[in-house]
Amino acid sequence: MWTGWLELWKFHWAALLFGCVLDWILGDPYSFPHPVRLMGSMIAGLERGLRGRLKGRERLAGFLLVLVMCLSWGLLPWLALEGVRYFTMPGLWFIPLALETVICYEMLAAKSLQRESMKVCRSLGAGGQGRGPGRMCL
Secondary structure (H helix, E strand, O other): OOOOHHHHHHHHHHHHHHHHHHHHHHOOOOOOOOHHHHHHHHHHHHHHHHHHHOOOOHHHHHHHHHHHHHHHHHHHHHHHHHHHHHHOOOOOOHHHHHHHHHHHHHHHOHHHHHHHHHHHHHHHHOOOOOHHHHHHHO
């Protein structure tokens, strides 16, 4: 499918650029499930299970937790992209590009981070120091 490294990098840069544009336009909708929420749920469940099975061996439990999280969240996007690339016909290059664009869009979240941090900043600026940390926890 790829003719060389330059074309491959152009493809990835295009996906990153399109992901940035999507984030700039859309941000992260509140109703859309974000991968970070899923990661948090996965960490909580794994931690609870590992602590129960590995009592007194917290370092091993922590190591296994980090290993499972890094492998699963590193391999999942890679496997999805490689699977789409493998099963996509050569003329349909836009399908892997679209998937990689969505993955980049989900990873960025810059617009939403800016919007939420400005809520905290305005709250603190209005003299509501007690409300600031509460806003960050939402």
